Amino acid sequence: MTLALAIFAAFIASTLAITFWAARRSRGASAYFAAGRRITAWQNGFAVAGDFMSAASFLGVVGLIALQGFDGFLYAVGGFVAYVTILLLIAEPLRNTGKYTMGDVLAYRLRPRPVRALAAISTLTTVVFYMITQMVGAGALVGLLLADSGVTYNQAVIGVGILMMIYVIFGGMLATTWVQIIKAMLLSACAVVLTLLVLAHFHFHLLDFFAAASQVMYQQNGETVVRDFLQPGLRYRPPHGPLDLISLGLIFVFGTAGLPHILVKFYTVPDAKTARNSVVWAMILIGSFYVMTSVLGLGAAVIVGPDYVVTHGGTNMSGILLAQTLGGNVFLAIVSAVAFATILAVVAGLTISASTSFAHDFWINVVHHGREAHSGEAVLVARIAALVVGAVSIAIAIGLGPTSNAGILGTFGMAVAASANFPVLLLSIFWRRFNTAGAISGMSVGLLSALVLIVAGPNFMGIDAANVTGAVHHLIQANPWFPLENVGILSVPLGFMAAIIGTLLSGEPDAEAKFNELMVRANIGLGAEKASGH
């Protein structure tokens, strides 16, 4: 795997060069946290796509389709359609009324200290779930690829962690954005080539490809079974399957619009119109990528076979194994290096959104009542926070090791975002009556209910069958208390209800009086943060 290492080293070298270029250009908080708000529409579209198409997409979703056919494809559909919510409801008001974080929008007309404190907590929770997802993906990759070269899982995780800390600590948002743009280009190119290879395998006869996908053969409980991967029902079965599916849809449609690392990207552009255009760019990229994941996933099922996947690195490695089968070791090396780049870029995006929220929402606005003790304090605190976030995520990732599907892990962070962040963000922008009590109860109830239900659900609780290779291990050996693996169907309405009830039980004339200001600013951009000069 020396080629994989060489390609990976080339990517690291070029991204480090970008980081030092960015570090020389970055002066002041707006440059560090928001890339000076000078990113263009297509650049931000690529960066959003690069931020969003994580290990959960390239490794996780392809793997889900490779093992469970159509039901796995629903993760891809959900990931794409979520951007309609962002486009229609969130991106432009967010850009016009905030500065660096989701907390800015909430604090605009609510009492800033409590809402910022809670926004920082739920931001950090979401980011931690995502971080675990990426690290599990990285670990699985290393297990497959670099074992021969003597690099261990722990060393790889530490390496990924240190690199992303360098990007974030030195380069800030500008370096992170460019790392994401390059990674989005590489990943899209890889997906296109791999898709063409799959179709070429069937001499570009699409119907033959789908015919093969309709009868995939594999071992189940010691017997050979043949399953139609184009039919629903391989993952989500009665009695709870239908509810789980609707729940998954809710998590995607509302959760993506509450993901802190996606929301911060809309502060890096000069105005709301650019934010809007960048969402459309992201939709073109993410949509075409996810359509291709279905070809890759089904291709892996047909050409590689679920049995081989399960015994050679597990579900997350489906796309990588497909690349090896179709393109040999050279292509395997390229695809793995791109997968690594993907993880690196996403982890950098997560780290900067977490450290921004900590420095800007919590440190400056909660602890120091909105004033920097000395100039440059916010950026300094963010750099320290990035260091801490990096160290903590390295420790968690080493503690966990590669266990479950990255696509599923990713939905946990999204469930928290859908239940705790999205309801209060939406109500704060569109409901005049909304107030601080509503924001506090909405965020706390949404966050707690999502967390409790996830831990009480079948992904954390379950009794492992003895000696089944490739099976997921459960952290709690007991029957699950909550039957659904996707908690959104309960936690999202709970988050909304708590926000509405909390609001109705209290009055806050100041918050209502400031709604006109927020509405004018959100809709015509009067007084919105401007792009900075050189």
Added chain:
Amino acid sequence: MPSDSDSHNEWDRVASSAQFRDLMAIKKVFIVPAFLFFLLYYFLLPVLVGYAPKLMSTRVIGTMTLAYVFALSQFVVGWLIAWLYLKAAARFDSLAEDILEDLNRQEPPA
């Protein structure tokens, strides 16, 4: 931008102006139905897949199932909504610019 002292009155005045209310009404006419249609069309997929798996397993083209074709159509519909929104938003932008221009004329920036 209105200054801090008389800011509330100024924002309220813009918010209650006929121009701004027109803009909000025009936005609502597009965004509310578009978002509701999107929710309906998208959630039809998990609902049908979950509760009518037989219907969704119907072969449409070759071995392609209705479920698969419906799932792919979500991408087309998403892109279509985005395209329509871009067209509608060009109108929102010009109305917003008119409001901003009027404000600048009444109260030249210091």
